[in-house]
Structures are given as structure tokens and as C-alpha cells.
Amino acid sequence: MILVFGGTTEGKLVISALAETGAPFWYSSKTAIDVLLPVNGQYRYGAFTPEALTTFCTTQHITTIIHASHPFAAVLHTTIGDVSKRLAIPVIRMERDYPETQTHQLVRYADSYEQVLEDLHQGGFEPVLSLTGVQTIVRWAPYWQHKKMYCRILPRDTSVAIAQECGFPETQLLLSFPGKTVAEELAVFRETAAQAVVTKESGESGFLSIKVAAAIEAGIPLYIIRRPVLPAHFIRVDNIAALLNHLQV
Structure with a gap:
């Protein structure tokens, strides 16, 4: 078995x-x-x-x-x-599949959420767009409890319920699936006027290369938490x- x-x-x-x-x-x-x-x-x-x-x-x-x-x-x-x-x-x-590690100055790898939080606070970025999923909203609380953050989560009732339990502002939830093209991700970046984006090293199944390309084209830093x-x-x-x-x- x-x-x-x-x-x-x-x-x-x-x-x-x-x-x-x-x-x-x-x-x-x-x-x-x-x-x-x-x-x-x-x-x-x-x-x-x-x-x-x-x-x-x-x-x-x-x-x-x-x-x-x-x-x-x-x-x-x-x-x-x-x-x-x-x-x-x-x-x-x-x-x-995982894309090769990027060396572009806007693409910044981190080993922990705490490291990214420290960089976000030091950089003074606001608003920030999180693409790390609903289960990580609580990890970003030290940021969004004081500054504006948008979080994209899957359009499911269970996901919305988790965000609500965390106390995350519902007006800053984006209910959608990951963009499959650079244009789709760019539209989200511009809609939120994000000054920085955070994501996870989730591989090509998670459209990581698309996010990297969109951030570089938008000219904003992308923080990638290593798996x-x-x-x-x-x-x-x-x-x-x-x-x-x-x-x-």
C-alpha cells in the first residue's frame, strides 16, 4: 500500500x-x-x-x-x-521545477519571515503586497497591524474565514488565483500600488518566474522566502x- x-x-x-x-x-x-x-x-x-x-x-x-x-x-x-x-x-x-536563483538587485532572497519583516520596516515600504497565501497572514501581523498590506488569497470561503480569524482587514484581501502571465501580475501590482512584494520559493507550479519578471518590469523589490x-x-x-x-x- x-x-x-x-x-x-x-x-x-x-x-x-x-x-x-x-x-x-x-x-x-x-x-x-x-x-x-x-x-x-x-x-x-x-x-x-x-x-x-x-x-x-x-x-x-x-x-x-x-x-x-x-x-x-x-x-x-x-x-x-x-x-x-x-x-x-x-x-x-x-x-x-524551480527557476535558477536570480541575481537582479530587485530580487531579494530571505531565509525567514522575520528577516523580510525587518527589511520591510527598514525600507519603509508601504503598501506591501503579500503573495504568500492565507496561512501566512498571521506571520505578517507585525507589519499589517501598523502599515498597509494587501494579501492575495484563493477565492474560497475557508481562506476568507482564516483571514477573518486573524483580524486582517477584509478590504485589503485580493481573492484570486496567481497570475499566469506577467501582464496579469503587473495589473495586480499596479492596482495595489505596491512598493514591495513578498512571495515564497514555490517553484514554477506557483508561477515564481512570472512574479520575478513582473516585479523587475514594475521596478519594485520582490522578497522571496526560501523553501x-x-x-x-x-x-x-x-x-x-x-x-x-x-x-x-
Whole structure:
């Protein structure tokens, strides 16, 4: 039995690949999503604690974990890493494509939210546009509680509810999906009159190259928070052929 952590573009690719093999698998996401599974797939949702994941892997006789969740699911990375090592279950990490590190003066990489917050305050940027998602709104509270910030989040009731619980000003929420073209992102930058933009190193699935190009064209700084480091024992693949080769199905 295979356990797939998904909820991403890469997760959908894994589903399609496993459908062809007929290998039985569970597909897991943190929140409930609409997912179309083949007859050999089963679905569950909800965050795993280390104890719950240990029990699930044991009772469901999990022999392989395919980790295709978001690169910034840091808690999940750690949970999978600890449990898989303890139970000796191999983990195949389905990686997305990442653009090369940019050297442009307007593109600024950071290792933490705190580092970006410090730079934003020192730079006197206002307003700032956040493209880091609704789960990070609370991380930006030291900024938006005192200065104007716009946050783009997915147009879902659950996302709006999270923003409301944080106390973020609803008039500064942008409910839309990431722009797929430079022109679309430029329009958002200009609509908000953003003096700086913050995003995550979410790869090409997250249209990172588009955001970089738009910021450079707009002439405003773009802060990119680097993705978390993965456990060393994860087997990394970046295409379906390599994934299936490791599965040997």
C-alpha cells in the first residue's frame, strides 16, 4: 500500500501515474478537496500528528510514501521524516521545477519571515503586497497591524474565514488565483500600488518566474522566502518516469 501526500499539481500527476499501475494507494491532503481517484485509490484528509501517522502507516500496511505536498509544508516534512525513519518506510519526494536563483538587485532572497519583516520596516515600504497565501497572514501581523498590506488569497470561503480569524482587514484581501502571465501580475501590482512584494520559493507550479519578471518590469523589490530544507533520507525525483522506477510497479 502506498501513501500519497498531495493537494498540489504534483499530487495530481502522481494520481494519474498510479492509476496506470493499478497499485493500491491512499491519497491524503490537509484540508478537504475535490479529488477524482481511480478504483485503486482511496482518499482521506486532515493533518497528521506523528502518532496518528505512525498508527495509519502501521494499520494500513504502508510500504512507500510519496510526498507530493507543497514545498512549504514544513510541519508535514518533519512529521513524514520522523515517522518514515522510525518505521523504515522509504519516502519518494516528487519535486517541482524551480527557476535558477536570480541575481537582479530587485530580487531579494530571505531565509525567514522575520528577516523580510525587518527589511520591510527598514525600507519603509508601504503598501506591501503579500503573495504568500492565507496561512501566512498571521506571520505578517507585525507589519499589517501598523502599515498597509494587501494579501492575495484563493477565492474560497475557508481562506476568507482564516483571514477573518486573524483580524486582517477584509478590504485589503485580493481573492484570486496567481497570475499566469506577467501582464496579469503587473495589473495586480499596479492596482495595489505596491512598493514591495513578498512571495515564497514555490517553484514554477506557483508561477515564481512570472512574479520575478513582473516585479523587475514594475521596478519594485520582490522578497522571496526560501523553501524549507527536506530530510536527507528523502528520495528526490522530478518526473513520473523516475518515480515509477523507484516504485518498481
